[in-house]
Amino acid sequence: MSSFVTEVLAISGKLEKEDLSSKVSKMSRKVEDTKEEVCDMINKGYADFLPSLQGSEELMVQVEEISKEIDALKNCIESEVQQNIHLAVAEYAKLKEQLEKNTCIITMLRHLKEFHMAMEGFNKALLNKSYVDAANHLEQARASVDSLKRWKTSQLPLLSALSSELTVQRENLIYHLGDEWKRLVIWRLPSSKDPAGLNSLLKVELNLRKGFNDGGAKPPPLLCCVLQALAIQGDLQHKIKLFSQVLLKNMLKPLVVYSSLSVRVSEQQGEGNFLALQCVEESQEERSTPSQVYTKLLLVLQTLHSHLLDVSIGGKPLSAILGELIWEELSQCIIHECLLYSIPTNSSQLEKYNKVIKETEEFEKALKEMHYLQGDSTDLLKYARDVNCHFASKKCKDVIVAARKLMTSKMHNTVKITPDTKLRLPKLPAPRSGMQLERGETAGHTEQVTMENPKQLSVWSLCLPACRISESVQQLMELALNTLCEAVGSSTQSALQLFFTVRNIFQLFHDVVPTYHKENLLKFPHLAAIQHNNCMYLAHHLLTLGHQFRAQLPQPLSEGVATFVDMVPGFRKLGAQCFLAQLNVQRAELLERLSTAHNFCNLDDEDNYIAASKAVRQVIHQLKQLGTVWQDVLPVGIYCKAMGNLLNTAITEIIAKIMMLEDISSEDGEHLHTLCQTIIEEGPLVFIPLTEEKKNKKYQEEVPLYVKKWSTFKELVIVLRANLQEIVDRWADGKGPLALEFSSSEVKNLIRALFQNTERRAGALTKIK
Template identity: 85%
Template sequence: MASFVAEVLASSGKLEKEDLSGKVSKMSRKVEDTKEEVCEMINKRYSDFLPTLQGSEDLMVQVETVSKEMDALKTCIETEVRPNIHMAVAEYTKLKQQLEKNTVIITMLGHLKEFHSAMEEFNKALQEKKYVDAANQLERARDNVDSLKSWKISQLPLLSAINSELTVQRENLIYHLGDEWKRLVIWTLPSSKEPAGQKSFLKVELNLSNACNGDGELKPSALLCCILQALAIQGELQHKIKLFSQVLLKNMLKPLVMYASLSVRVTEQQDEGTILALQCLEESHEERSAPSQVYSKLLLVLKTLHSHLLDVSIGDKKLSAILGELIWEELSRCIIHECLVHSIPTNSSQLEKYNTVIKETEDFEKSLKEMEYLHGDSTDLLKYARDVNCHFASKKCKDVIVAARKLMTSKMHNTVKITPESKLRLPKLPAPSSEVKVKQDIVKEEAMMENSKQLSAWSLRLPACRISESVQQLMELALNTLCEAVGSSTQCALQLFFTVRNIFQLFYDVVPTYHKENLLKFPHLAAIQHNNCMYLAHHLLTLGHHFRSHLPNPLSDGVATFVDMVPGFRKLGAQCFLTQLNVQRAELLERLSTAHNFCNLDDEDNYIAASKAVRQVIHQLKQLGTVWQDVLPVGIYCKAMGNLLNTAITEVIAKIMMLEDISSEDGEHLHTLCQTIIEEGPLVFIPLAEEHKNRKYQEEVPLYVKKWSTFKELVIVLRANLQEIVDRWADSKGPLAVEFSSSEVKSLIRALFQNTERRAVALTKIKQSAPYSS
């Protein structure tokens, strides 16, 4: 039965022999068949790698035929059905959806055709070394793959296959381009195993080949352009030039700046090309090159590169401009730090001669701009050269910083003794101006009114300790520099004063980093560093006050102070020593971890292990006492040793409290081990063995070891009977209750005594008492 649309069209005399619905259905089958065949062909071509060239060409013809039939059918529908659409909306919609689906499929098939065609052209161009055409065809293939990916309904199994093929062929092209580049630009570099130095750079050569390739079809310049343009199309040019720039900087440009005896030799050879090689000038014995020599050597290299390699335009940009952007910042920084810095005059009489260097720098940059290595008017290099007056003033302070850094990086273990009577050797300064003197008189009057609140004679005095000799010299350097600031111009005084501040800031930053490993490894150095920081902090409190009235404004108005740096130095010293204490604490715990948790000591091996661990702990504490005696202030020494001993006995207490069953023999062994600690532990609190008056620190062990009383009470319990334990508990009022809770005491009783009626009675007495927590 004919459809409603067919009946309408038949009545109007516009229907052909075959109705539209039948045509669309027939066309859909054709499209599906064609789709399957195309997919099968593409799969074979790009996934299964079967030679199906002839079949693919037939299929392409078939695709074009079906496409033309689709266009004719679409025209028929648009011209004949649309006027009567109001009579067949539902059926027309269905037909249109089917048509659109077929159109999508045809579009996809078209993309597959374009992809196949582009890949064929790519392979052909690559074989003929038409690298630009090959790169363009690869991008064309990529566009078609991207279009296929954009169709959400296109879940073709072969999509991953053609995408992989695209990736493989791109890598193939990049490989060929890289291979061609290596034939045109040949580096000879020293072995990476050789130590970097002037001698190793004498092996550096750069060969820029200008010979024709094997078949003589392309000249190097044309081939180079093709290679560079193809790399640019594939987005690899920047990476390739970046690698070249890194090698050029490291092995040729920077060595020419850094080593005065190095120069570059350019050799033109008709067959082998142009060779740039580094050579040594035997007649040159200068440590640093003059700016004019550096500029001359660099220009020779860059001009040679420009004429043989970089005078190529990529789009609207020359290759020399791309290279310049990559190397200029680092190259100019190298010129400044390795050349211009050392060319700054050391006295004012030479300042006028420095104009020659400024002119040479301007000419150097002008030549680079002509070759398009540089763009713009002002650069950091020229700006640095022109600011010679500023750099000249800064150089006056540089020697001070260099001397200070040398002291900071010297060995710390050479020490001097500091006593409370030790004072800085302050220079005699000129009398302050009248205005400053009036201010001082007012301050003195106010101080006289406060006589009733005088400080102790020991106020603002350092305790006896040892500091590094280099730190004492550093303080003397700071004093001498501040003395130079007295009577100088305002600008010079400001620079000298802030140079002194920089000295201390440098100490704060450099010493902990430079000596980091030694400060962690050697307890002796950590203690010295602690004292060094406290010594500097102590003198920074009053250093600015001593010089302030003798310095020009604004220093005399309160700017000349170092007080703000005091908390930082105190914190730095404390952190350094605390870090070392943590290292020692970890070592103590590690030694005690070998004691097998102090269990089953009736076994000989276990007892030997536990005894060895205890002896090692005592030995470590004695060793620390030896290296810290006469170095740390007495108070700090006792606190540090007390902290470490407390760590050890706390760990021993915890291990013993964890034991669930302690036999009488175990108890005796535990008591023996603990008694060793009680007898030998206090001996480490004699800061100076030859001073008998310091023996009082042994009697004050509980002040420095928080768990000392707890430990002694535990030792008593290990040998006590049940009645003695109950008596020491004394209804939560005895010494045992002060150190342990009721639950801890009951655990000890259960571990030490067998389950008897007497033990039950004792536990009841402990239980009935109110627990006490220390």
């Protein structure tokens, strides 16, 4: 049990930690003793089989008493001791809060002191033009203000005033630095009113002055201090960016674009270094070579590196900062204004381009040494090394431009094509496969090869008939051949580009020419005939064009891809459609002229006869005019078919109008016979496809081959002047020449129209069966 003193102490709340420890220790010993006695009693009760009921009860009483003492001690600790602990913690927390407030005030006062000292140092440094020290002091003042702003409990009215003062002094420093920059880096630029061009660029000058401070044995250059101060204040990037834009626009790009422009570098005592653009009179080239451009650019960049950019800001060279700003735009300018034009136009010059690649590598190496460039791969060097690809692209572009120019040129300038005309191929290297190709092989025909079959093809097989084609189309074919020759021996990528460019040429012709010359092709028969020949000429050569080059081209072109055969039907259809459209126009004009003949009725009237005679004369005149236009242009077979088709249209219309007449008087018959006889006599004269007169009679005698209704027309002319007996005789019971051209009903209608109703006419009609 607790002693009286302990209870008094416990009640008074003055129980010490040592009393609690001693009580707990004593309680622990009593528990251990009781535990041992209980264990001993259990062993005796269950292990030694000794009755111990009385001992057990005494132990139980003892355990209960100990338990009560433990509970009392526990309650004492929970009620009194913990309460005192909470009071102590609260008191300590107040003391800590007060200490923190005092610490905060002391820290803020220290920041205010630092700000004041920094601003004093700033003003003194700025007065002495120690711009780096001034910038550092200003940054220290900024750090002090930022530290004050981070204290959440700080609500100093002075804080806004400090921020305003900091802003004002920073702008003051930036103004002084900008003023020094303008004094040390002086641009002389042309006026905005001056016209853009070479003359205005000759006014461009750049003067770089390092400048020196007054104090110190070897003071650092003032320009270097200005740059470092700008960097500290975070305004250097903006200043260098503006400088780079002026440098690119007024000095670097013009040196690339204008071949006669160069740069002059001079150094004057006390005046600094001058960079001025000047014109070189002796340069007559339209574009500078890459070597010339690299030399001029390096002179400018080396001067800038030596007198302006020879400082490091934050461990990074200033030249690297400028390089990041100008390199992308400058390299693109060099590519598009210089390297693009230095790409060879002929594959034989590609080997010489290695010199340009080496010069580009040296140029970039020099820039890397001055830290203008970072990294290994740049667009400029990549472009120079991809010369094969660019050569093919440039060649393809030039070819397409040249082809389009030929397609949009005038078509009426023609050249004569004969069966023995040969399209000479340039000398080709030996085939890559076992296929052998003669160097002198032509697109028109090849030399005969001895075969087992004794029967050989004629030398004129697969040859174009004599005709005229546009000179531009012949040049277009030569352009295609030269382009394919460039593909021979090129890389696979270049060969593919060049080959498909040739295909694009022909596809462009197929699409552009009919649209561009649409009105003229319908308006002028001469051009329609030439366009027909042009299409057939191209289709003829496209049959064998791929085969002639396939053996010399790389894979997959050599495996059968190199072909133009698929384009042949399109060109043949295009030529045929163009000429058929013109024939339809001419047919419409013939029918329109014949429509003025008043259907060839009542020709005994003078006005009707004059109108009919005029219509027939106009038809003959139109056919003769067409013959003159198409003579020596179209192939003989096409010419005869075309003229025969038009003449057949005219006589078919005349036959139809005469067959529609219900009453033909004797005078009308005579007039009709006269008009038709004119066509019979003069119609064959339009078949003059050749200039040689002796050969024309052959085609004039073959008129029935080309004019389907010619025999029918001649029979009608005979009937118009024949008597009934002659008509019956020519009918010959349906076996005569008249029966071959007309049906029985048509002959009967003619008899009824020509002859009056008599017994003889009735007898004749009965014989027409």
